[in-house]
Each structure stands twice: as C-alpha cells, then as structure tokens.
Amino acid sequence: MNNFTVKMPTTIQFGKDALSKMSVQLKADGVHSALVVFGGQSAKISGNLDRVLAALKAADVTPVLFGGQHGSKTGHQGSDWASIQEGAKKAAEADAEAVIGLGGSAVMDMTKAISFVSKHVDVNLGDIANQSLAGRDRLQTITIPTYPSGGSEADAFTEVFDAETNEHVSLLDLYPHYAYLDPTLTYSLNDHQTTQAALVAFVQQTLNYLGQGSEIANGMAKVILDSLINNLVILKQDLHNYDARGNVMWAATLTPQSLMNAGTDDDWMSFYVDQEMLQRWLNLSYRDSTLMVFPHWLKRIAIKNRANVEKFMLNIVFDGQRPAGDLVDVGVDVLEKQFTDFGIEMKYAEPQTNEQKAHLEDLLAEVAEADLQDYREMLQACIA
Template sequence: MLGNFKYSNPTALYFGENALEGLHQELPRYGKNILLVYGGGSIKASGLYEEILAILKKEGKTVIEDPGVMPNPTVEKLLEGSRLAREHQVDLILAVGGGSVCDYAKAVSVSAHCSEDPWTKYFLRMDDVDNPIIPVGCILTMVGTGSEMNGGTVITHPESKLKIGHVFGENVYPKFSVLNPVLTYTIPRRQMVAGFFDIFSHILEQYFSGEDDNTSDYLMEGLMKSLIHSTRIALNDPENYEARSNIMWTATWALNSLVGKGKSMDWMVHMMGQSIGGYTNATHGMTLSAISLAYYRYLLPYGLPKFKRFAQEVWHVRPEGKSDEEIALEGLHALERYMTELGVALNITELGVTEDMLDGIVQGTFILNGGYKVLTPEEVRQVLKASL
C-alpha cells in the first residue's frame, strides 16, 4: 500500500428485508419538514410510496413532495428542487429511487442555500461547499451507482450538452441509507443490467491503476468475482434474494471509497461516458459499457501486468503457452462475453452517437490522470471512433 490516507464513512446502512424499519431510528434525529424526492410512478405502483408516507406520518413529519426526477437530472430540475427545499425550510431530504434520485438529492442538499448559481459553483468551478447543507437519507430501489454511501452527484446541462459529476466530501454523504434487495425486483431488465455494469465499471476504474502489491486490488478481485457469479443468477432468476442481496452489497462497497484507498484511480471511462450521456441522454451504465472495451484495449499495452492479472485472477485464464499480451487480451475477450451475456451496449452507435458528435463529446470529456496513460484529446477521439 503506497501513500498516506484517511478512511471514514459517516453513512449508516440498514440492510435486509426489514431495512425500512430503520427509518424509525433515523427520522427522530431530524426536524419536522421532509422533502420526499422520487422519480416516476413506480414507487406508487409497488406500494412503497404509501408505506413510506405511513412511517413519516407516524413520526410526525410534514411531507413536501418533489417527484419527477429523471434518469439524468437536469439543472432546471435541480433549481426547482432547491427552491422547494428552501421555501419549505426542509430539515431532511429523503430520496427514494436509484442512483439518479440519490445524486439529485445530494445536489439539492448543497444548492438550496447556495448564494450563487449552483451549476457554475459546483459543476463548472468545482468549488467546495461553504453554505448550509441539508442532510440526505436514501431508500434504494435500484442498485449500481453506490450513491447511497458516497458524496457523488451528477447533473446534466442540456443546452450545453454537458453532464458533469462532482464528488463532495463526507459532509455531503447521505446520513443513512435503506437497502432492501426486494425493492429492486421490479426494475425493468435493461435498467437492471445497466446497473450491474455500472457496478463492474466502478471496480474496474479503480483496479486498472498502480503497480504495487495493494490490498485494495485483492478486495476488488473478490468483488468482481462475486458480482459475476450473482449477476448470472439474477439474469435467469431476478427475484433470487441471495443473488440480488449480494449484488446490492457489492454495489455499495464498489464506490464508497474503500477500495480506492492507497491507489491512484482511472476514471476516464466515466468521463467519456458522461460526455456521451450529455449528447444522447442514454442510460448511465450503458454509456460506460459502450466505451469500456475500446478504452481498455487501448490502455492494455500501458498496464499489461495488471491486465494479465485481471485475466488470470478474475476470469481464470490459463497462461500455459501464451505471451503476457495474449493472456491479457483473453481476459478482455472474457469481459466482452460477459457483457454480451448481460445484454449491455457494446458500442456507442447503439446509443445514438454519430461521427459528427465526436468533436463535442471530446470537448466535454474531462481528462484525468491516475491511470496507466493520460490521454490527449486526440486519443480520446481515437477511443471514441473505435467504439462506434
């Protein structure tokens, strides 16, 4: 393990079929006014909405509703939610849904009392929070982003075709999250598999970096193997509790900052994927899957030992009679076969990207270091073209 780091995580997790009962422990800690944030009508159709309202009523809370959070929350929606939270003097934001709803809730939490335009402050300038923050709690109905236990939030600006994420500090993490695997059963298959790959991508982007003997890499290999095993079961039996519970737990640990400790990290798949999302409004997990194979094939020569290790430790590729490069490439072939099993997008053309969009997508891609190669804008273009 190289370097020095601090690890702490302030989010309390309530996990299991009775996890919703955790609200009775958490809600008394906060004031009366609750902003209930959710997406479409699925939580009403499932009965979850009424169940949550009954708990809030029992705890003596006043509920202000903020429905209609879209899969890629927009600046306009953020401003609407921030106004609601401010005008009703909200004491807690309770997000019910998947990663987009949780992301949005955190964005509202830092924006409601912001004295300037939050898009400029937090997503263009990437400033820290220096205004009051409204606490957030999450009830998950879809897994993938890990937003239930981290400070990340992603907002889209449709007019400029920019989709930008900001990872805030511990002060913005949800104070608590409710994780009941049963609540994920009704998610449509395409959303389900997009979430599965989102989890996998979070792990890969932290894994493909560094050259030291790092405990975090061993943890990630275990998470990846568990995820592969459980997602294959869930594809055939979406209501298999054991599989869905393992997937939910893996999603949380894939991006609550634990496995990135002691490592540099490579988030270029997310940077390109978010820029693609700004142009296409495509599902987040699909933007990651569509760019991943092209990117990792490009990166492989620069991080060959780790790609070889990935092939052997995660996919059990036999090394006999093969060069290191052949072993590594076989690992990426195994990844591609798995992605095909899942049914995720394998190229950006599937998402509606055309060659005339590439200039804008390149311009909207933040180039980060930390991986085995710092890309130039022209290399970003090459990867995008290879993924068409």
C-alpha cells in the same frame, strides 16, 4: 502501499427492516417535515413510494413530494441543476428538515444537492463546482436506492449537469447522513435493468482493481467483482432472489467508497471522460455507453498501462488461467462476449448519420495528437 485517507461518514442500515429503522431515526432526530425526491411512475407503481410514505407516517413526518426527477433532462450524467433549484425552493418553502431520495443514482445525486442548495438558495453552481462542501449547512440527507448501481447513496460525489451552460460538474463531500438499503425495493427492476445495474457496478469496481500497491484493496475489489458476476448469474435464473439482490446492492454501495482503492497508486477516473465521449457522440444513456466502451477502453489504456490491464484480465476475466494468445486482446473479446451473453447490446447498430460522423471529428479534436488514433479506434470499435 501508498498513503491514503478514508472517510465513510454515512450511517447505512441494510435489510428488510431498513425503512422501519428510518422511522425510528427520524423520530429520534425530531424531524417533522421532509422533501421526498423520486423518479417517475415506477416509484408509485412498484409500491416503493407508498412504503416510504408509510414509514414517514409512522414517524409523524409530513412528506412534501417532489416527483418526476430522472436526472439530467438532456441525457447527460448527473442530476439537473434547474430541478435541483426547484426542489430546494420547495424544501425551503415547506420548512423541510430533511430530504429523502428514492430511486437511482441521479435521484441520489439530486437529493444530496437539494439538501445543500435549500440552505443556500441564491448560490451559483459555478461557485460550488468541484470543491469540497464538507461542514457547510444543509438539511438532513437520506437516501433509499431502488436501482443499485452507481453507489451514490453513500459516496462523496454529487454529479450535476447544467443544461444552460452545457456543463457537467461535481459537488464534493456531500455524504448523505443516512442510507437505507432494502433489497426488496429493487424487485421492481426487470431483467435488463438488473443486469445493467450489476455490470455498471462491475465496471466501476474494476477502476479500483486496476490500481497497484495494495493487496488489501485489490483483494476486496476482486471479491466484489467475482460476487457481482456470480450473483448476476443467479438473478438471471431467479430475478427475485433476495440474497443475490442484496449482494449486488451492497457491492454497488461499497464500490465508490475510498476504502476500496486505499493505498493504490493510480486514479482511473479518466474512464468517465472516455465514456462520456461515446455518450455524447451517439447520444447514448450513461449505462449503455459505460458498458459498450469498457472493453475497448481497457485495450486503449493497455498501451501505456499493460501490467494493470493484464492483472485484471488474468485474475478476473480468466480466473487465474492464462489463455492462449495475447492476454489483453483475447480478454477484450471474452469480456465483450460475456456482456453480450448477459443480454447487453455491446455494439451500436444504427446507421451513422452525417451529423454523427462530423460530431466524432469534433470530439476527437479534444484529444491530444499523440492519442488521436487510439481514441478513434476505441470509439469505432463500439460500432457494429
């Protein structure tokens, strides 16, 4: 087992009474005003925003609404820097003492960023990009996920995209102070959204499982991977099954925690470089590109890391029963079919434009010559 450091400073309250506990905590902390960050109309239509506002009223907290936040306006992963600055200014003008995020991962990221920037309103993104902000002054940060998938509601990373510079960066160690997880807040997700959320969490957890060196970390990752698939099967039959939604929500929250890969030997975060390449090429969403490229990314990395990928295929995809044929090749086909059977589009079916063909060559120009053919095959495998 390798050396490791684990940090999990976020206080997490899970259950149907999570928002009631938030009311108690806010009152105990003496919070009187809070900026409430949320996404689109779904927060209002679902009644989730009303539930949060009722919890704030019970705590005598005045809400300042900051809605319509969907993350990057250009479709890139991460929250939008201009919107973060706007929200921070609004929080500062209202003398908000807390920032509360209600929504998916982009809203969670925006909430964490606003809590910091509201105390440093003149900061430039380049001055804080990709560095630890631990211990720096910020507002109390509260996250309430309604689209459990990326785990940003309790992790250290805050993804930000600056449309002016076309730059995607991470702000580090902005753990929320509190996360309130209520599975009933996810009941507004339809079948496709629920499926995408569970499978994106599955992909992200796989990155933990691929590492070698810690049977404890691998064991925890396997339990979560199996649970995500088993509970997704239940949700395909009973969309509002509370226990199944709860298991998916908790799995998504745990997935990016450092505990999940503590003691393993490799960092597989390079997956996101490949995922973003497909996203940029075909102008796909983060979730679509993540699921579409995943099986083919596994095949690509198996060229140099075959033992890691075979471990995943044998123990997760085939549940310990080795199939006939090449384990990786057969596993890629089975995994792609499994995602397809769950209702995920695993091939880009639109005709490629000349612009897209040229863009592919521009993207491949970023790849080392020795890896060029492998990357080309990975990306083209995503085309119908």
